[in-house]
Structures are given as structure tokens and as C-alpha cells.
Amino acid sequence: MTADLLAAAAAAPGFMPPDEGRALYEAARAVAVPGPLLEIGSWMGKSALYLAAAARETGRQVVTVDHHRGSEEHQPGWEYHDPALVDPLVGRVDTLPAFRRTIAAAGAEDVVVAVVTRSELLAPLWSTPLALLFLDGSHTEESARRDQDAWVGKLAVGGTLAVHDVFPDPADGGQAPFGVYSRVLASGEFTELPGTGSLRLLRRTG
Known part of the structure; x- marks a missing residue:
């Protein structure tokens, strides 16, 4: 069953590279403290399936939080807009x-x-x-900081924070997730775990 879910995750539409998805799965599977796995930003469910594979193995639930209206880059006129995803009844x-x-x-x-x-x-x-808390919502500075302020404090001591699309070099991508990662690490309440690509992992210690 886990292999089937991982295969489905790899095949699902989305923006997470396979190595980062697998690293997210491994991180979720390795968490030792009780509690659910929660992600902010789901798009079409790719990352949710990586988390589901770990949840199936460890007897947890995955909670996905998304308004499903798309981020800024998914709106008309932007790079990742897909007209097929627009609901004609509401135009969104x-x-x-x-x-x-x-x-x-x-x-x-x-x-x-x-x-x-x-x-x-x-x-x-x-x-x-x-x-586990996986932050992968809208990547504007305002929304990324809002997600950090609203949710990081809800992570159990011993739990894992995963932040996606962390690019130290602005030439590689937007800086809002990097700002979240930097602020959390500077708080002194987290230690960094090995990451993969743009996925950063931190364990709450205090």
C-alpha cells in the first residue's frame, strides 16, 4: 500500500520534485511524537499523498488546509495559470x-x-x-509570515517543521519561504535536520 501511494504521489500533478517528495515522506514517517500531519497548501494533492504514505504506515491522519483558489502565480495572466482549472460558474x-x-x-x-x-x-x-507541519502555501512575504505566525507554535516539541521552496539565492526563487526558515531557525527553538533540494526540515526542541 505504501508503494502504491508513493507511486501515485510521483505521478500526481504538482510542483514537488520526486527527491523532495520522498524526503517529505521519510521525514513524516520518522516523527516520534504523537499527533497528525498537517500541510498548508495542497494544490492538487501531490504532497498530500507523500504524507498519506507515511500516515498509513504510522497510524496517523493527514490534514490538508487550502482554500483551493490558487496562489498568486495561478491567477489569470500569471505564469502558472491553467484556464482548465477555472470554475465557469464563479469565474475563479x-x-x-x-x-x-x-x-x-x-x-x-x-x-x-x-x-x-x-x-x-x-x-x-x-x-x-x-x-509534522508542512508549509507550502502562497509564497508572498505577507502570506508566508502569516502561516508561520499562525501555525508554527502549534507544532509539538519533538515535532518536525518542513518548509518547501527555500532558496537562499534570490536568483533561484522567491525569498518568502527562506525568510520563514531563517526566522524559525533564529528563534533558538529548532534544530535543523538534513534537507533535500528546496525542502528544509527542522525539529522543534523547545
Whole structure:
């Protein structure tokens, strides 16, 4: 079953390279503290399946948080806009149907719980300590900082924070996730674990 989920994750649409997806899976599988795995930013479910593979092995649940209206780069006129994802009834991007198909086709509906909302709206309602938090939402400075402020404090001591698209060199990509990673590391409450590509992993120690 794990092999099937990993194969489905690799084949699913999305922007996560296979080595980073596998590293996310390994990080989620290795977390020793209890609690769910929660991701901010799901797109069409690719990363959710990597997390689902670990959750299936370890008896956890994956919670995905996404408004499914797309980030800035997915809007009309931007680089990653796909007109096929626009709901003609409302004239806005809607990735939820594609996400649901991805999760259902992989047989992962029993371990993946989708919450359709903006992360900052859910955060005040959330009290369960997280075993793993994966930050991969909108990459503007404002939204990345908002996700950090809302969710990092909900990670259990001993839990793992995963931040995607961390590029120290501005020539390689946007700097908002790198800012999150840098601020969290500078807090003194986390130690860095080996990362892969643009995926950075940190363990909460205090």
C-alpha cells in the first residue's frame, strides 16, 4: 500500500520534485511524537499523498488546509495559470475537484482530511499539537509570515517543521519561504535536520 501511494504521489500533478517528495515522506514517517500531519497548501494533492504514505504506515491522519483558489502565480495572466482549472460558474480557480480526484484515485480518503479554508481562519480553532507541519502555501512575504505566525507554535516539541521552496539565492526563487526558515531557525527553538533540494526540515526542541 505504501508503494502504491508513493507511486501515485510521483505521478500526481504538482510542483514537488520526486527527491523532495520522498524526503517529505521519510521525514513524516520518522516523527516520534504523537499527533497528525498537517500541510498548508495542497494544490492538487501531490504532497498530500507523500504524507498519506507515511500516515498509513504510522497510524496517523493527514490534514490538508487550502482554500483551493490558487496562489498568486495561478491567477489569470500569471505564469502558472491553467484556464482548465477555472470554475465557469464563479469565474475563479478551483483546484478542489482535482484534489479530490487525486486522493480518491490513490485510495487515500481514509487518511487524508481536507479542510477548505484559508489557513489563518482555521488556526484559531485548532488546538491539537502537530507531529509534522508542512508549509507550502502562497509564497508572498505577507502570506508566508502569516502561516508561520499562525501555525508554527502549534507544532509539538519533538515535532518536525518542513518548509518547501527555500532558496537562499534570490536568483533561484522567491525569498518568502527562506525568510520563514531563517526566522524559525533564529528563534533558538529548532534544530535543523538534513534537507533535500528546496525542502528544509527542522525539529522543534523547545
